[in-house]
Amino acid sequence: MYLESSQDVLNLTAAAAILVVGFLLSWILTDVLRIVRRVEKVSAGIEDGVRRIVNLFILLKDKLENASSYLSVLAIGAKELVKYFVSGHTNRRQK
16 A cells, blocks of 8 residues: 555545444444433333333222122111110110
8 A cells, every 4th residue: 555645644644533423433332322222111111110100009909899888788787786885775674
């Protein structure tokens, strides 16, 4: 390879600079893609966590609705039981 003029040196230097800039740009692009992939994984994890929390709240709501329906039946039963014992004590005392 013969360098006959300063134009040849300039062309060689420009080619080397373009090669270095291309390498750096590809390196930066690779890092940006890695960062985007990590952000995607983190957001998927957060989304999964939020979905689990929502499912937990739905489950708790369903359990509380079922429990409240049973509590009303138990309250009515307890009320009748108390009436029975109160009326039983008054009947015994009157005899």
